[in-house]
Amino acid sequence: MSNALKDLLYKMADDALIIGHRNSEWTGIGPMLEEDLAFSSMAQDKIGHAQALYKILNEVLGEADADTLAFKREEKQFKCCHFVEQPIGEYDFSIVRQFLFDHAELIRYDILTQSSFQPLAQLAKKVKGEIKYHVMHADTFVKQLGNGTEESKARIQSSLNYAWHLALGIFEKSEFENDLIAENIFVGEDELKKRWLEKIIPVMESANLKVPATDEIKIVYGGRKGFHSEYLKPLLDEMCEVVRTDIDAEW
Amino acid sequence: MNTLDPRIKRLSLDPSTEVEKTNSHLITYEVFHQEKRGKHVTHVGIVHASNPEMALVMAKEVFGRRGKTTNLWVVKTSDVYTFGSDDEDMFETTPEKTFRDPAYYKVRDRIEKFQNKQKFEHEQRT
Numbered sequence: 001m002s003n004a005l006k007d008l009l010y011k012m013a014d015d016a017l018i019i020g021h022r023n024s025e026w027t028g029i030g031p032m033l034e035e036d037l038a039f040s041s042m043a044q045d046k047i048g049h050a051q052a053l054y055k056i057l058n059e060v061l062g063e064a065d066a067d068t069l070a071f072k073r074e075e076k077q078f079k080c081c082h083f084v085e086q087p088i089g090e091y092d093f094s095i096v097r098q099f100l101f102d103h104a105e106l107i108r109y110d111i112l113t114q115s116s117f118q119p120l121a122q123l124a125k126k127v128k129g130e131i132k133y134h135v136m137h138a139d140t141f142v143k144q145l146g147n148g149t150e151e152s153k154a155r156i157q158s159s160l161n162y163a164w165h166l167a168l169g170i171f172e173k174s175e176f177e178n179d180l181i182a183e184n185i186f187v188g189e190d191e192l193k194k195r196w197l198e199k200i201i202p203v204m205e206s207a208n209l210k211v212p213a214t215d216e217i218k219i220v221y222g223g224r225k226g227f228h229s230e231y232l233k234p235l236l237d238e239m240c241e242v243v244r245t246d247i248d249a250e251w
Numbered sequence: 252m253n254t255l256d257p258r259i260k261r262l263s264l265d266p267s268t269e270v271e272k273t274n275s276h277l278i279t280y281e282v283f284h285q286e287k288r289g290k291h292v293t294h295v296g297i298v299h300a301s302n303p304e305m306a307l308v309m310a311k312e313v314f315g316r317r318g319k320t321t322n323l324w325v326v327k328t329s330d331v332y333t334f335g336s337d338d339e340d341m342f343e344t345t346p347e348k349t350f351r352d353p354a355y356y357k358v359r360d361r362i363e364k365f366q367n368k369q370k371f372e373h374e375q376r377t
Contacts, residue, residue, distance in 0.1 A: 032277075034298050038312035133311060140308045144301060 001183060004176030005117060006061055007079070008186060011174070011224050012108070013053035014080035017070055018232070019101060020046030021239050025088050038137060042098075045130045052127070056119045067251070071243040075233050081223040083166040085232045092145065092155040093163065099138035099203070100160075100167035104196045106131045111192070116184040139203050146207025157209055164212035168193070169220040260303070280306035281331060282314050283324040292324050303327070 023043035030036025054066035088094050109131055112124035145152040171189040180186040204211055277299040283292035295314045300306035306325040315323055349355045
């Protein structure tokens with residue numbers, strides 16, 4: 001069972017770390033001061049979630065400490081989905097990514113508050129308020145842009161179309177799916193995806209956005225198994241640059 | 252934005268919430284911060300936003316990112332009514348009317364007592 005738990009925690013933590021790092025790239029260049037602050041704070045929240053999950057891996061499941069897991073692993077060892085690895089692009093893409101990713105996060109953490117694995121249930125209870133705000137932020141922007149000018153409508157729709165099959169890759173199943181369900185640790189990715197669609201479709205409709213058609217073949221899988229997009233390696237190189245200059249330094 | 256209290260509109264996550272149409276310019280909203288439930292709200296500054304929902308979303312990180320927050324209020328700046336700055340003379344003499352301050356007499360007595368004691372001690376020493 002500990003392998004199943006590790007797999008779940010690693011993919012959640014790695015998603016949070018990588019999206020947190022990506023979103024922090026907007027710090028200082030956000031579209032306006034207020035939004036710069038908001039997006040930066042939310043990026044910090046994500047890195048905090050990653051840290052808390054690595055801590056559980058370390059203290060409960062015997063893995064290395066959080067800094068080692070974050071900064072001293074090889075690309076292959078990361079379990080994040082391709083969606084979070086993508087560059088920040090234009091602001092419409094970053095907002096659409098937050099919308100699609102954080103709705104899944106909110107449902108995932110909400111479900112995990114009932115998990116039989118107590119350390120995760122406690123963490124989920126603690127942080128779901130933070131993710132609720134991330135979703136509120138994304139929904140507000142998506143609705144505003146979707147009901148805005150011709151340009152904002154076109155931009156948000158085309159970003160949504162581009163992001164769709166990447167976002168569906170969040171729900172890539174692991175070999176431990178049935179174990180997690182049987183042990184009441186987590187309801188599984190299929191159930192999560194179902195609830196996710198139920199949540200996001202009404203928001204897209206109220207934003208006058210067309211729900212992109214799903215082509216199963218186009219869904220971008222691989223991240224959960226350690227196969228990543230071309231964007232992860234450069235991100236890790238940059239993120240780990242300082243640590244690698246003196247790998248054994250005490251911080 | 253439905254609420255049981257007809258005086259206050261609350262932001263909700265309900266996807267059916269309508270977006271208020273705006274032009275391309277952002278307007279300002281005054282932000283009020285409430286630290287604890289039941290405590291009064293305090294004006295803390297402004298945010299730029301296109302509608303009240305966006306103003307609340309922005310206010311949360313601009314003014315609720317440190318310390319304790321229970322709630323935030325936003326009010327469209329143009330909905331605030333105020334006196335003209337040249338009417339300030341209406342308030343000029345008010346600080347003199349200390350008899351309107353219920354704590355005045357009590358405090359005044361204690362301050363005088365303390366000052367007399369200080370004076371007395373000073374005289375004793377010299």
